[in-house]
Amino acid sequence: MPAEHQPTPRPTGQGPVEPAHRASPAAGLPRPIMTRRGVLSTAAHLGVGALLAGCATDGADATVDFAAARDGSELSEVSFGSCISTYSGDGENVNIVKGSAADSAAWRATLGGLGPLVWRIPLAWHGGSPGSSAGGARSYGDAGDYVSAIRSIGGTPVVVVGGTTGDNDILADDAAALVRYFNDDGGRHGGPVDHWIIGNEPDNGGDAAFGMAAYIHGGKGGSGFSTIVGAMRAATSRTLEIAGPSLVSYASWNKDLYDAFLDACGHDVDVVDFHLYEGADLPRYSDAVTGLQQAVASRPHTAGRVGVQLGEYNWMWRYEEPHHGAGQFYTSRNTVAGACTIGRLVEQGGRAYQYSDNNGPLGLITPGGANNGAPASHRLPTPAYYGLKMWTGGDLFRRPTGSMAACTTALPEVELFASTGQKNVVLVNKSLSRAHDVVLAVRGVPASGSYEVWQTVRGMDPSDSAGAQWQDPVRVDSGSYRNGRIAFPSPATTVTTVLIDG
Numbered sequence: 169m170p171a172e173h174q175p176t177p178r179p180t181g182q183g184p185v186e187p188a189h190r191a192s193p194a195a196g197l198p199r200p201i202m203t204r205r206g207v208l209s210t211a212a213h214l215g216v217g218a219l220l221a222g223c224a225t226d227g228a229d230a231t232v233d234f235a236a237a238r239d240g241s242e243l244s245e246v247s248f249g250s251c252i253s254t255y256s257g258d259g260e261n262v263n264i265v266k267g268s269a270a271d272s273a274a275w276r277a278t279l280g281g282l283g284p285l286v287w288r289i290p291l292a293w294h295g296g297s298p299g300s301s302a303g304g305a306r307s308y309g310d311a312g313d314y315v316s317a318i319r320s321i322g323g324t325p326v327v328v329v330g331g332t333t334g335d336n337d338i339l340a341d342d343a344a345a346l347v348r349y350f351n352d353d354g355g356r357h358g359g360p361v362d363h364w365i366i367g368n369e370p371d372n373g374g375d376a377a378f379g380m381a382a383y384i385h386g387g388k389g390g391s392g393f394s395t396i397v398g399a400m401r402a403a404t405s406r407t408l409e410i411a412g413p414s415l416v417s418y419a420s421w422n423k424d425l426y427d428a429f430l431d432a433c434g435h436d437v438d439v440v441d442f443h444l445y446e447g448a449d450l451p452r453y454s455d456a457v458t459g460l461q462q463a464v465a466s467r468p469h470t471a472g473r474v475g476v477q478l479g480e481y482n483w484m485w486r487y488e489e490p491h492h493g494a495g496q497f498y499t500s501r502n503t504v505a506g507a508c509t510i511g512r513l514v515e516q517g518g519r520a521y522q523y524s525d526n527n528g529p530l531g532l533i534t535p536g537g538a539n540n541g542a543p544a545s546h547r548l549p550t551p552a553y554y555g556l557k558m559w560t561g562g563d564l565f566r567r568p569t570g571s572m573a574a575c576t577t578a579l580p581e582v583e584l585f586a587s588t589g590q591k592n593v594v595l596v597n598k599s600l601s602r603a604h605d606v607v608l609a610v611r612g613v614p615a616s617g618s619y620e621v622w623q624t625v626r627g628m629d630p631s632d633s634a635g636a637q638w639q640d641p642v643r644v645d646s647g648s649y650r651n652g653r654i655a656f657p658s659p660a661t662t663v664t665t666v667l668i669d670g
Contacts, residue, residue, distance in 0.1 A: 228609030228653060229578045232586040232593055235612030236574035240517040243569055243587060245324055246363065247514050248560050249286025250279075250532060251480065252314060253524035254300035254307065272317075274547050278533055279525060280321035282553070283562040287323040288479065288521055289314055290368065292330035293342035298349055301330020312357030315350065319358050326363040326521075328414070329396070335368035336378040337389030340399035347403040360404075365441055365479060366396055366412040371425060380425050383413060384432045393429075397436040411439035414479050418442045418456035423463075430463055434470040441477050443523075445485035447493060448505050448598070450512060450583075453478070457516045477519035481509050482552065487529040487540055494541055497529035498630035499551060500637045500661045506555025507596050507663045511585040515572045522556055532556070543633030551637045554624050558594060558641060558663040565622055565667055568592040573612070579604050582658070588612075593666040597658045600628075604658040613670030615652045620667040621645040626659055641665075 291311045292301035298311035318325045329346060331337035343366075350359030367390075370383040378388055386392030391399075397410050413429045415422060426440065440460050446452045457476055464470045483502045487494040496502055506522060513520035526533050528540045532553040538544035561567045570589025577584045581599040586592065591613060597604060623644045627637030641663075645656055649668075658664055 228607045231576050231609040233574045233611040237571035237588045241572035246286050249521035251524035252289040253527045254302045255305045281563045283560040284322040287318045288326045290328040293346045315358030328365040336370045340391040340396045343396045344399040344403035347400045351404040364410045371415045393433045394436045409438045411441040414441045439475045441479040443480040447483045454512045457518050480523040482530050495630035499628045500626045503551040503555040558665050591668040595664045599660045606658050608654045616650045617670035621656045622665045624663045
């Protein structure tokens with residue numbers, strides 16, 4: 169659910185903090201989380217050339233073993249994504265369909281610059297005039313335009329099925345009609361669409377929430393999850409991947425809701441979807457994936473079959489100061505938090521979808537108008553945009569493939585991730601003040617080869633509309649490595665992606 173229209177506050181944990189290390193996993197999990205602890209590097213801050221000159225004999229303080237793939241962590245076309253919020257109008261929330269032709273073309277070009285992604289979009293049947301199902305921004309007759317626009321930027325549409333009057337009062341016949349709208353005749357209106365999510369945050373809204381009982385079993389105008397899914401699968405010969413229940417969070421206080429859903433609907437769901445907005449409190453993302461994977465693994469009818477995806481994440485779900493840390497949306501701290509969130513999800517075998525294309529500071533592109541503290545410039549990519557781009561490569565460099573590799577580092581406040589196919593390494597320096605000179609050891613590749621180093625540019629003043637946090641990542645180095653060592657600087661609050669060709 170778009171945060172601007174959130175009816176009641178979400179329960180939160182301790183609030184955003186700067187964690188010192190990764191949370192340790194529970195024993196016996198099939199996808200262990202690598203703990204990242206360490207001591208302060210003693211290396212002086214040298215230039216890249218000076219480091220390379222001595223790195224053949226220096227000890228490494230970060231290691232990637234490309235021959236050691238993490239079980240169940242395979243990357244795919246649906247590993248990375250974002251959301252088309254469908255909020256539009258008044259010039260403040262323009263998106264890839266709404267607005268002038270010039271707005272639409274520039275919007276598509278900017279989002280397309282992230283490369284092929286999943287794009288979640290909330291749509292409803294609306295009695296045969298399908299369109300946006302977003303609360304307070306419902307539209308009619310433009311569902312095909314939205315999905316066609318996603319296709320035009322190489323995206324994979326994931327339709328969030330909305331209800332008759334809200335997010336979750338979904339009738340099975342309407343959901344089946346939406347499937348036919350996109351999938352009949354081999355694909356129409358930008359289809360076919362094979363990836364679906366049923367409803368949105370049925371637990372949101374306190375006493376006014378739709379509620380999990382109605383979401384699972386039917387009632388309050390809805391048909392119930394399994395009935396809806398059965399009708400959708402019967403409406404097409406294509407194999408559909410269907411997710412739910414898209415609750416506002418995963419934590420100890422709502423674990424019973426997921427348990428009830430998996431017990432009742434586990435035979436019919438393919439992916440457990442959850443939302444989480446926790447800023448820099450990164451262990452909560454890892455804990456959520458761990459908890460949901462444990463719940464899936466503990467049930468015979470879901471074990472080994474049902475995946476986990478983070479359907480919405482961002483720094484916070486609202487942006488008012490001071491409680492929600494609005495300024496952080498416009499600094500490199502959001503770039504770093506986003507890159508770490510993605511890394512933690514895919515490392516554990518999950519998927520990560522940022523929210524959204526544009527909805528105030530929560531978006532990937534500024535809306536213009538200087539509202540909510542954003543620069544008065546239309547279609548300016550936000551720091552969150554670059555946190556995602558350092559994974560996808562977009563129009564700058566190649567996308568990671570294969571599985572996630574085993575990584576370790578002795579550097580404090582640093583997280584390290586790598587892929588085994590196209591050998592990309594993503595190193596995130598979370599520190600607000602401490603730079604590192606990194607000596608990276610690479611295993612499972614030839615001892616010598618070539619590399620490139622790409623890096624985000626740090627900008628920490630949210631009021632600076634010309635700040636470095638609004639700039640594209642830059643290639644800071646390239647060349648040949650030897651003796652399985654690559655050296656590069658890692659400034660505070662930056663993301664570095666290293667491309668390795670052994």
